[in-house]
Structure formats: C-alpha cells, structure tokens
Amino acid sequence: MLLAATVRSQVNPEICRYPLGMTGGQIQDEDISASSQWSESTAAKFGRLDFDNGDGDGAWCPDIMAEPDGLKEYLQVDLRSLHFITLVGTQGRHADGMGNEFAQRYRIKYSRDGSNWVGWHDRKGRQVIEGNRNAYDVVLKDLEPPIIARFIRFMPVTDHSMFVCMRVELYGCEWLDGLVSYSIPDGHQMIYRGLDVYFNDSVYDGASAESSSVHSFTKLTKGLGQLTDGTWGLDDFLHSHIYGMWPGYDYVGWSNKSIPKGYVEMTFEFDHVRNFTSMKVHCNNMFSRGVRMFRQATCYFRSESDWESDPVSFRPTVDRVSQSARFVTVPLGDRTASAIKCRFHFSDLWMLFSEVAFQSGSAVYNTSLTPRKHGHPTNILPGDDPTHKVDDSNTRILIGCLVAIIAILSAIIVIILWRQVWQKMLEKASRRLLDDELTARLAVQTQAFSFLHSSLSTESSSTTNSTYERIFPLCSDYQEPSRLIRKLPEFAQSTEQLGPSTSCRALAAGGSDSAPHYAEADIISLQESSDSSTYSITAVNMNLFAGTDSSMREFPRNKLTFKEKLGEGQFGEVHLCEAEGMQDFLEEDLSIEGNNESPLLVAVKTLREDANKNARNDFLKEIRIMSRLRDPNIVRLLAVCVDTDPLCMITEYMENGDLNQFLCNLRLKEAADEDKTGQEDKQDKSMVSYSKLIGMAVQIASGMKYLSSLNFVHRDLATRNCLVGKNYTIKIADFGMSRNLYRGDYYRIQGRAVLPIRWMSWESILLGKFTMASDVWAFGVTLWEILTLCKKQPYSQLSDEQVIENTGEFFRDQGKQVYLPKPPCCPDRVYNDLMLSCWRRNAKQRPSFQEIHSRLMESLA
Structure with missing residues (x-):
C-alpha cells in the first residue's frame, strides 16, 4: 500500500496526457504568437488544432516560405506555468477544402523562463519530427523524452521551398514539483x-x-x-x-x-x-x-x-x-x-x-506585515525577526468560521437532496427489483470483472483533475465500466488476479473516450451521462464540426408530402416523405436518385414538441454534423426546416429501402450461374450473386473508412442502417432504430438505454466503450448479415442474456466464446482472415476500415 501511494505521487506519462487548451480555447489568443504571419486570416491565434470559429483561414501560416533549416519561422505557445508535456498533435490547413498547406516535418524548441531555449530531441538524438501528409488528418506524436517547459515553439521544416501552415495542440499536465x-x-x-x-x-x-x-x-x-x-x-x-x-x-x-x-x-x-x-x-x-x-x-x-x-x-x-x-x-x-x-x-x-x-x-516569505495570500501555508524561516512575521491567528479564526458555515450549508443541501432521492426511490422501487434480478443473473457470468471496481475506486481518487479528455495511446482499450458491471457484488475482489495488463485497465477507468456518433439509436455510454449525445472526438477532443454550414438551405414545408411513419427516433418521429422540387433546390455537386419530374423520396426527422433546451441544441448540433458529411456512401442531409417548430432535418432515402429488408427478399445465385450471360429469366430480379454482395460490403467499408478518417464513431452499424438505391448502390444511414420493425434488435436496460448487443463488441457491452474498433466489430457482423441474406438475426440461437454471457467469455478469453458461423457462400479466407479478425478480443489487433476496404477489393479481383 505504501509503495502504491508513493508511485501515484510521481508524474506518470501514461496518465499525464490532457489537452492543454489549444483545441478547447483554454489557452487565450494573447498567449499564442508567431515569428510572422502570411495574412491577418492566418495569424498565430488560428493555429489551434481543429479549431475554426469562422473568422480565419483555419491555421497559422508564416509570412514567407519555411526555410530548409526550420529555424526561422515558428509558432509559439505560452502555457503561463511549467507543464509536463508528453504528446503533441499537428494538422494542416484545409479550410473546408479551400486550403492544402501542411508541415511535413517540424522541430520543437522549448523554454522554462522565456530566454533560454532548448531544441528537443528524442532519446536517440533525432530532432526532426515527422508531421502531416495531408491537410486534414491530425497526427499525434509522443514526446520521448517528455518536455518540462512553459514556452513551446513549433518550427516547420521542409526539404524544399513550399508554403506550410500548422495547427497544433499540446498534451500533458501541470508540473507541480516546481x-x-x-x-x-x-x-x-x-x-x-x-x-x-x-x-x-x-x-x-x-x-x-x-x-x-x-x-x-x-x-x-x-x-x-x-x-x-x-x-x-x-x-x-x-x-x-x-x-x-x-x-x-x-x-x-x-x-x-x-x-x-x-x-x-x-x-x-x-x-x-x-x-x-x-x-x-x-x-x-x-x-x-x-x-x-x-x-x-x-x-x-x-x-x-x-x-x-x-x-x-x-x-x-x-x-x-x-x-x-x-x-x-x-x-x-x-x-x-x-x-x-x-x-x-x-x-x-x-x-x-x-x-x-x-x-x-x-510558501510566502515576507519581511513586512502585508496580509498573506489565501491558500498558502504559513511558514517561518529559521532566523527571522519575530516582529516581522505575519500574525496569522485571525486568519485561522476566519478559516474556522468559513469551514463551519460550509459544513452547515452542506448539511442543509444533503437533507434536501435526501428527501428528493427518497421520493424517487419509492417511485422506482419496482423497477429496481427487476433491474437487480437482471444484475444478479449477469453477476454469475461475469466474475472475471471483479477487479474493475477496486481499480476504478483507487484511480478515481487520484485523477480528479480535469474537464478535459485524456488520450491513452498506450492502453486505450479500456474505460469506466458500464453500470451493469459496476453494480456486480464481486467487485470487492483483489486486482492481483488480473495479470500484467491490469494497470492499463485501471489507468483508463476514469477517462472518457466517447466519440461523436452517427447512429440515431439512443445508445448511451453508461457513464452517468445526462444525455446520450456526446460530441467529443476519440483520441483527440477535435471540434471538427464547429460552426454552421452556410450552404444548408431552408426547404418549404408545404412541399413535403407525408407517406409513412418510419418510427420514433432519439429526438422525435421519423417520417418517410416525398419532397416536391427538391432537385432544383439542391447544390449542383449533390448527386441523388430521382429526376426533376417526380417528387424525391426523403426521410424527415422531427424534434418532438416537448423537447427541452438541451435536446434542441443537440438536434441543431446533429444538423451541423450531418451537413459536413460528404461521401458517396453516406446518406446526405439535403435541407432543413428550422424557421418554425417543429424543427426538421431532411435526409436522403433510397428507393429500395434498407439493406436488411432488401436482402431478405433475395436468393443467392449459384456460383455456376454467376458467369452466365445472355438470357435472363424473371427470377433474376430476386437473385443476387456473391460478387454483388461483396460489392455492397465494399461500399459500406468505404463509407466507414470516410467516417473513421474523421474519428467519427457510428455505434449502430448494421444492414438495417444501410439504404439501397439503383444498381445496388449502398449508403450508410443513421435511423435504423427509429423503425418499429427493428425494435427486436435492441436490448433495453433500466428503461432508458437501448443497445444493439448482437452487433456490439464485448468492450462496448461490458465497459461502455464505443470506438472505431468497436465499429469494426459491428462491420464483421454486418458482413455476416449480408452473406446470409439477413435470413436470421445474429446469434439467433442465443437469448439476449446469453449474448451478454458470451461477451464475458470474450473477456475471459479461455476459448469458450461463441462466434458467428461461416456463411455457406463465404470463402474460408474471407471468414478467417477478415470476418474473424473483426472480432478479435484485443481492439488494437482488429483491422482498420482502410485495411478492410483493401481486403474486400482484393477478394473481388
């Protein structure tokens, strides 16, 4: 215990990874300076990582082209106090597609006093850091060794003369040693x-x-x-x-x-x-x-x-x-x-x-009777003249009175809150009994998770500092357990049973790794969040979608004709409508199905009339996010109706509906018939070839590759959330949950959280962890759906409780976990090399969507 207390008091680079304020705005404009600027719109204050408030060109750009030695032009950040810096992030200037400048390489100089500057080098003596390869991706670099400094300079380096622009963020924590x-x-x-x-x-x-x-x-x-x-x-x-x-x-x-x-x-x-x-x-x-x-x-x-x-x-x-x-x-x-x-x-x-x-x-050491600053301990140096010491007896009395007042007020607040909580406990007693019954069943199957409670309680007491999101590239697979698991009675067991990875799991227990999500389903991360819409970025707290999209236009409500109610979504009802004249209303670069003569089929999401201010803000935030998504395999936001209530967003809807129902009505064409040409019988429309199915999966992988390039997590990827257009065109959508048809695909917890557990990774179910790696898991299930033509629900032989039990087997990793079987038409190499790799226990070992897309393309060749 003494050793553990000792270790926690030291600086740990694995924990000390908070963004220091370039992205979030905690670092003020006056603390960001530069050697020069190309224009007012590329001044130093615009050098914030992925931060664009609309009045700049999206980055800092020096006045002249960066010199090859990289020692003349710099972007400087003043942190106001000494900090322990473990990680830096850089990005170029894309300015919504208008810019294409970035720093391929750069150096860092730092200073603790503002006068003596030191050039950073890694543990092997290398000074140049590899930077960006395009203008939009964020590149993170661990600093080994870390830097202890107040002032940091980023100095772009180029092999040849070129224009460079930079946006930066620093990660670390305050250097409390002094x-x-x-x-x-x-x-x-x-x-x-x-x-x-x-x-x-x-x-x-x-x-x-x-x-x-x-x-x-x-x-x-x-x-x-x-x-x-x-x-x-x-x-x-x-x-x-x-x-x-x-x-x-x-x-x-x-x-x-x-x-x-x-x-x-x-x-x-x-x-x-x-x-x-x-x-x-x-x-x-x-x-x-x-x-x-x-x-x-x-x-x-x-x-x-x-x-x-x-x-x-x-x-x-x-x-x-x-x-x-x-x-x-x-x-x-x-x-x-x-x-x-x-x-x-x-x-x-x-x-x-x-x-x-x-x-x-x-400490404050005064030789006068000037009052002592509040918060500093009273210390008298040996040899001081007693007549010159600060008399702090009145201060002690004042502090005692303040403590007493605070204690009384705290007691009153506790009494008021207790009365309210007691009333709610009585109202919800029956629901708790049912919830406890479910928890007890889960507890039997998840004894291996007993360590999480002790780890969490230990770490939470020592990592109370931050409104920021931490970055854990060294052990990013774990975070706070879900309420289902945290309530298990076995949490009191020792953490010694865990093995070498325990510290990483406990380390991240207090961190938040939630990402902006694309799914309409009310999936919550089960971390005491007040609402289910969190818009922070995985790995970096990037505000990719700040500001409004000026190109999003108001569509006349009287030109919308109701066709069908698709169901209930997170914000309100979702309707299938026909939009008259929508083609003339859209931007020229937006290709959609339909023609100018006939109304366009669209989905209309509405905000419920009784929505509170937070829900309204979330709805508008989703509009801003959706308006920025531009990919041929992602459903587009076409227009909005926000001039009056109810607020509406109008999105694409494909003529063949969702992929799940589309595939259910098809039969697989035999391999011998795939190469036949010439005559086609009437049954061909109800048959599909294996290559067509893989082509659909390729399109889904392409859309997910685009979302993952933005560090954007879907959280509900499935065939029900993909739409089908002409010629088997596939677009990923976000409102599968809103259709009553798919209520059975979701598992409800405590009456408020709905989880598509049959598509979710084990860490999403048990740890409340949604990442791009968990989306890869869901893609593997989606690929299984496609190759089985959605004839059965995934894990159809298991009940919901058994699916949750199976996630426990994935965690324990003792070879008892159940995988989805190989579809009859699926080649061994696709099942073994791709599908099973999506379901690997270690999230870091799962392929990226870039790799998935490449493998599927190779399988078509």
Missing part, C-alpha cells in the same frame, strides 16, 4: 563482465562543463533530464524500459571509486519559495552487482542567497534481502526554500538513481 533545474555530476561508465554499461544523463537539457578540481569530472548544470522524465528504472539495470537503448540507460549512476568524498552532491532549483515535506528518490538496490541505495542523505536549504547551516539528515533502512528497485522517501521537515542541496552517501561501490520528485506547497 523543479526548474538540477545540477549533478554526470554519470559514470561501468564495465560488467565485459559489457559496457553507461549511466550518463543522456537527455539532460542544460549545460555541461569539466570541473576544475583535482579529480576531474563532468558537471551538469541548469537543466533537467532523466531524473525528471517520468520513467523509472527496472530492477535489473542492464535492461531498459525504452526499447533499443543501451544497458544502464534508465539510470544515472556514480562509482564510489571516482568520487573520493564518498557522496554525490546534487543541487535542485525551484520556481519560487516552497514548503517542502518530502523528497522521493527512485534507487536501484541490486547489491549482488555492487549497487545499493544511498546510506544517508543530508539536505541543505536556501531561500535567498545563503545556504542555511542546519541540514536535514535521513538514513534509510538497509535492505539486504530484496534487490528490487524502489522509491525512498526522504522527509524534509516542512522546511522552506527555493533551492535544496543534497549529499547522497555511498553504501556500496555504485549508487544508481532513475527519478527524483518533491512534495511541497507554495
């Missing part, structure tokens, strides 16, 4: 059984110089490096966390023989005066190879110009049993300082450190 530099002797070289082991600080970003003492050594000053990079060394120092690095890379180490004083002296400089409680040092203790923890640490403190005479000393307990590396906590006695000098004494031939971190609070 450490701005440390000075140490550089590490030494060990020769172990003929193997060269280097313990130098290879990523140090300060200065180095040879000492003038009798025993010459290299002194590192005014920088930060491996002791603050968030990477802790392994137990065996001959191996490294970082693939491909040399033995000893994780550690900075010194030999007792090379330092005759018997101790290593380190000086730590901080951003301002702080009150220090402890220092944590990660040490190696492989004593079988002559390496041990330090014998004693003696620390001196400085607040102004001179070092204080009374140090703090600490002797850790000697461990002669365990050779595992560990954090050693050095108590600093609540001493106040802006710099600390520590001497670490050898207890063996070698001493190896991989990380140093400090726990402190800000």
Whole structure:
C-alpha cells in the first residue's frame, strides 16, 4: 500500500496526457504568437488544432516560405506555468477544402523562463519530427523524452521551398514539483563482465562543463533530464524500459571509486519559495552487482542567497534481502526554500538513481506585515525577526468560521437532496427489483470483472483533475465500466488476479473516450451521462464540426408530402416523405436518385414538441454534423426546416429501402450461374450473386473508412442502417432504430438505454466503450448479415442474456466464446482472415476500415 501511494505521487506519462487548451480555447489568443504571419486570416491565434470559429483561414501560416533549416519561422505557445508535456498533435490547413498547406516535418524548441531555449530531441538524438501528409488528418506524436517547459515553439521544416501552415495542440499536465533545474555530476561508465554499461544523463537539457578540481569530472548544470522524465528504472539495470537503448540507460549512476568524498552532491532549483515535506528518490538496490541505495542523505536549504547551516539528515533502512528497485522517501521537515542541496552517501561501490520528485506547497516569505495570500501555508524561516512575521491567528479564526458555515450549508443541501432521492426511490422501487434480478443473473457470468471496481475506486481518487479528455495511446482499450458491471457484488475482489495488463485497465477507468456518433439509436455510454449525445472526438477532443454550414438551405414545408411513419427516433418521429422540387433546390455537386419530374423520396426527422433546451441544441448540433458529411456512401442531409417548430432535418432515402429488408427478399445465385450471360429469366430480379454482395460490403467499408478518417464513431452499424438505391448502390444511414420493425434488435436496460448487443463488441457491452474498433466489430457482423441474406438475426440461437454471457467469455478469453458461423457462400479466407479478425478480443489487433476496404477489393479481383 505504501509503495502504491508513493508511485501515484510521481508524474506518470501514461496518465499525464490532457489537452492543454489549444483545441478547447483554454489557452487565450494573447498567449499564442508567431515569428510572422502570411495574412491577418492566418495569424498565430488560428493555429489551434481543429479549431475554426469562422473568422480565419483555419491555421497559422508564416509570412514567407519555411526555410530548409526550420529555424526561422515558428509558432509559439505560452502555457503561463511549467507543464509536463508528453504528446503533441499537428494538422494542416484545409479550410473546408479551400486550403492544402501542411508541415511535413517540424522541430520543437522549448523554454522554462522565456530566454533560454532548448531544441528537443528524442532519446536517440533525432530532432526532426515527422508531421502531416495531408491537410486534414491530425497526427499525434509522443514526446520521448517528455518536455518540462512553459514556452513551446513549433518550427516547420521542409526539404524544399513550399508554403506550410500548422495547427497544433499540446498534451500533458501541470508540473507541480516546481523543479526548474538540477545540477549533478554526470554519470559514470561501468564495465560488467565485459559489457559496457553507461549511466550518463543522456537527455539532460542544460549545460555541461569539466570541473576544475583535482579529480576531474563532468558537471551538469541548469537543466533537467532523466531524473525528471517520468520513467523509472527496472530492477535489473542492464535492461531498459525504452526499447533499443543501451544497458544502464534508465539510470544515472556514480562509482564510489571516482568520487573520493564518498557522496554525490546534487543541487535542485525551484520556481519560487516552497514548503517542502518530502523528497522521493527512485534507487536501484541490486547489491549482488555492487549497487545499493544511498546510506544517508543530508539536505541543505536556501531561500535567498545563503545556504542555511542546519541540514536535514535521513538514513534509510538497509535492505539486504530484496534487490528490487524502489522509491525512498526522504522527509524534509516542512522546511522552506527555493533551492535544496543534497549529499547522497555511498553504501556500496555504485549508487544508481532513475527519478527524483518533491512534495511541497507554495510558501510566502515576507519581511513586512502585508496580509498573506489565501491558500498558502504559513511558514517561518529559521532566523527571522519575530516582529516581522505575519500574525496569522485571525486568519485561522476566519478559516474556522468559513469551514463551519460550509459544513452547515452542506448539511442543509444533503437533507434536501435526501428527501428528493427518497421520493424517487419509492417511485422506482419496482423497477429496481427487476433491474437487480437482471444484475444478479449477469453477476454469475461475469466474475472475471471483479477487479474493475477496486481499480476504478483507487484511480478515481487520484485523477480528479480535469474537464478535459485524456488520450491513452498506450492502453486505450479500456474505460469506466458500464453500470451493469459496476453494480456486480464481486467487485470487492483483489486486482492481483488480473495479470500484467491490469494497470492499463485501471489507468483508463476514469477517462472518457466517447466519440461523436452517427447512429440515431439512443445508445448511451453508461457513464452517468445526462444525455446520450456526446460530441467529443476519440483520441483527440477535435471540434471538427464547429460552426454552421452556410450552404444548408431552408426547404418549404408545404412541399413535403407525408407517406409513412418510419418510427420514433432519439429526438422525435421519423417520417418517410416525398419532397416536391427538391432537385432544383439542391447544390449542383449533390448527386441523388430521382429526376426533376417526380417528387424525391426523403426521410424527415422531427424534434418532438416537448423537447427541452438541451435536446434542441443537440438536434441543431446533429444538423451541423450531418451537413459536413460528404461521401458517396453516406446518406446526405439535403435541407432543413428550422424557421418554425417543429424543427426538421431532411435526409436522403433510397428507393429500395434498407439493406436488411432488401436482402431478405433475395436468393443467392449459384456460383455456376454467376458467369452466365445472355438470357435472363424473371427470377433474376430476386437473385443476387456473391460478387454483388461483396460489392455492397465494399461500399459500406468505404463509407466507414470516410467516417473513421474523421474519428467519427457510428455505434449502430448494421444492414438495417444501410439504404439501397439503383444498381445496388449502398449508403450508410443513421435511423435504423427509429423503425418499429427493428425494435427486436435492441436490448433495453433500466428503461432508458437501448443497445444493439448482437452487433456490439464485448468492450462496448461490458465497459461502455464505443470506438472505431468497436465499429469494426459491428462491420464483421454486418458482413455476416449480408452473406446470409439477413435470413436470421445474429446469434439467433442465443437469448439476449446469453449474448451478454458470451461477451464475458470474450473477456475471459479461455476459448469458450461463441462466434458467428461461416456463411455457406463465404470463402474460408474471407471468414478467417477478415470476418474473424473483426472480432478479435484485443481492439488494437482488429483491422482498420482502410485495411478492410483493401481486403474486400482484393477478394473481388
């Protein structure tokens, strides 16, 4: 428990991945500057990743073409305080198709004080970062090593003269240590059984110089490096966390023989005066190879110009049993300082450190009676004149009164809320009994998920900071469990049964990875969300669809003729209508079925009359999103009716209806008949060939490839959500759930969530996780539907509860999971290499829609 508490207090690059505000607007325009700008509409303030409020050209562009050395033009971001930066994202200027400028490569410079600038390089010394290959895709790059800085400059690099434009985002978290530099002797070289082991600080970003003492050594000053990079060394120092690095890379180490004083002296400089409680040092203790923890640490403190005479000393307990590396906590006695000098004494031939971190609070050191800032701890430096100390007795009384008032108000609020909750509990008692019965049945089948509760509760207490969405490229497959699973009584079991991937799962438990969704179904992510429409981007919180589409025109309501009610959707009713004169009303580049003489068949979504403000905003938001989708295999938004209530959006509807019903009425043409030409009998219209079926799947994969290129998650991909036009044209739609015909395809939970569980991946059902990888799973089921001509529902032999039980088998991965069988007409290579790959347990191992599209095209060749 003590070790776990120690680890959580350090910076962890896997958690520290929040967007710092270029996308969300938390970074103000005045904090974004540049060396130059091509025009007012490409000023520095427009260099925000995927952020376009309509008054710019969509990116920062320098005044002149970027120079090949990439050192003259830059976009600079001021974060206002030190931050630990682990990830950067870049994008070009597409300006809704009007621009095509981007940076193929770039460098990064950073500064902690605004005057001393350092060029970033990776752990192998490379300075140039590979950037974008087109103007619209976001490219994310992990920074290894991470950067600790306040100011960041992006500097485009080109192999030849070309115009470049950039939009950027930074990801990380605030650097709470306050450490701005440390000075140490550089590490030494060990020769172990003929193997060269280097313990130098290879990523140090300060200065180095040879000492003038009798025993010459290299002194590192005014920088930060491996002791603050968030990477802790392994137990065996001959191996490294970082693939491909040399033995000893994780550690900075010194030999007792090379330092005759018997101790290593380190000086730590901080951003301002702080009150220090402890220092944590990660040490190696492989004593079988002559390496041990330090014998004693003696620390001196400085607040102004001179070092204080009374140090703090600490002797850790000697461990002669365990050779595992560990954090050693050095108590600093609540001493106040802006710099600390520590001497670490050898207890063996070698001493190896991989990380140093400090726990402190800000302190105010005044020599006047100026009132103390609220929130700073009261600290008195040794040697101060008592007449000049701040008398904080009144402050303590005031704080006590405020605490009492807050406690009284909290009690009143709790009583009011309890009364309301009690009334609701009485009203919903019967429904809870039914829900508990279902939960009990699920609990029997999902004992393997017991670890999630303990992991979640542990992490939620330590990751309370953020309204932002975190990015987890290292372990992005897991997030908070759904309410179904969180209620299971087995959650109290230990997490030790989980194996090596437990930390990743627990790590993401508090994160949100929900993405903008395309499906009309009221599918919720089961994470206590107040409404089911979340419009954040997977992997990056991209506002792709901000602003309105000026080309979306108001269609006269009197030209809509009601034909059929398709059903109830998320916002209200969905009608099948004929639109008179729609062809003359549309843009010239929009190709739709029909002719100018006959009315056009359309689907009309309406917003219910009793919709609240949030639902109205969501409806308008969906209009903005739909208006931006431009792909031949995606149903288009044609027009809107928003001048008066009810609000309506008018979308395409194909003459042959949805793909599910279309295929149900067909029969598969025998393989021997596929190559026949010439005479056609009347039955040909009710028959379809295997190649035609694969052609339909290719079109669906193409449409999904387009959606995934926008990081857009459908969440309800199925044949019922695909429309069929002339010549087997397929377009992906978003209102399958709104048709009463398909109510049986959805499983209802707690009376409010509806889930197409037979098409959903195991992580979507059990973890509430909807991603592009879960869409790939649904595509595999959709392909199975197509090749079986939708004659049966997926997993028709299983009840809904058994389908949920089967997802538990996918999670446990013990070979007991049930897959959909191979359709009779499906070749082995399509089933084994494509369909089954879509249902792999590990979401990262599933193919992308780009790969799926390519494989299907190859199967047609």
